[in-house]
Amino acid sequence: MPAIALLSAVLVVGFEQFVQWQYGPMGIVGLLLISVGVKAKSPACSTLGAAVIAVLVAQPAL
Numbered sequence: 001m002p003a004i005a006l007l008s009a010v011l012v013v014g015f016e017q018f019v020q021w022q023y024g025p026m027g028i029v030g031l032l033l034i035s036v037g038v039k040a041k042s043p044a045c046s047t048l049g050a051a052v053i054a055v056l057v058a059q060p061a062l
Contacts (some may be wrong), residue, residue, distance in 0.1 A: 023056045
């Protein structure tokens with residue numbers, strides 16, 4: 001059981017680092033809003049986080 005928890009924590013941290021590397025601090029803000037919205041069962045917060053991620057993904061690369 002502790003191995004599964006450790007593995008999931010490593011995967012989450014790795015995914016957050018990838019998002020920050022790819023999309024910067026606003027990517028982390030978007031993920032944070034999504035996760036807070038899911039845990040608090042707040043559709044508005046989740047939608048705002050998804051919108052932030054969508055805008056970051058849709059912007060043209062410079």
